[in-house]
Amino acid sequence: MESSKVIHAFYTDDEILLDAVKAVKAKHHHIEEVFCPFPVHGLDKAMGLAPTRLAITSFLYGITGLAVAIWLTKYIMIEDWPQDIGGKPNFTWWANMPAFVPILFELTVFFAAHLMVITFYMRSRLWPFKEAENPDPRTTDDHFLMEIPVHNNEVELTKLLTNTGAVEINIVDKH
Incomplete structure (x- = not known):
C-alpha cells in the first residue's frame, strides 16, 4: 500500500x-x-x-414498523385469539383500531429508532472493537x-x- x-x-x-x-x-x-x-x-x-438520506430510511423503517404492528394486531386480536372485551365483541380490525393506536405508534417508533441506529453504525463503519481513526487526540x-x-x-x-x-x-x- x-x-x-x-x-x-x-x-x-x-x-x-x-x-x-x-x-x-x-x-x-x-x-x-x-x-x-x-x-x-x-x-x-x-x-x-451531499445531504444525508438517513431521514428517508427512517421514514421507510417507520412504515415497516407500522405495517408489522397492523399485521400483529390483526393476527393476534382478530384472527388468532379474538376476545370479548367488556361484553362488546367486534371481529373487524377497523372497529378495534382505536384500541390499537398505542401499539401502532410504539412499534413504528421502535422500528425506526432501532433500525436507524444499526444503519448509522453500518454507514459510518462503526462497529465493536474498531480502532479510532482520529489523527490527533x-x-x-x-x-x-x-x-x-x-x-x-x-x-x-x-x-x-x-x-x-x-x-x-x-x-x-x-x-
Whole structure:
C-alpha cells in the first residue's frame, strides 16, 4: 500500500475553521476530512458534502414498523385469539383500531429508532472493537483539524492555511 502525504491544519475556533474551509474550497483544493470536538453548523455545506438520506430510511423503517404492528394486531386480536372485551365483541380490525393506536405508534417508533441506529453504525463503519481513526487526540477536546491531501503543493497549501488562521500545520504520511 502506497502512503500519501496530507497536511493537518489545526484551528482553535469553529468560526475560523468554517471560514478556512470556505477559503480552501474556493481555491479548489480537496478537503479529505475535518475532525471536530463538536458539530459545527454549516460545515457540511461549506465542504460540499451531499445531504444525508438517513431521514428517508427512517421514514421507510417507520412504515415497516407500522405495517408489522397492523399485521400483529390483526393476527393476534382478530384472527388468532379474538376476545370479548367488556361484553362488546367486534371481529373487524377497523372497529378495534382505536384500541390499537398505542401499539401502532410504539412499534413504528421502535422500528425506526432501532433500525436507524444499526444503519448509522453500518454507514459510518462503526462497529465493536474498531480502532479510532482520529489523527490527533486534541480534536476530541479543543482543536479542529482539517486534513488536505498534498500533491506537490505543500508551499501553496501551507501559505493558504496560515492565512486562514491555522495555529499549527503539519505534513504527515497517511498510511
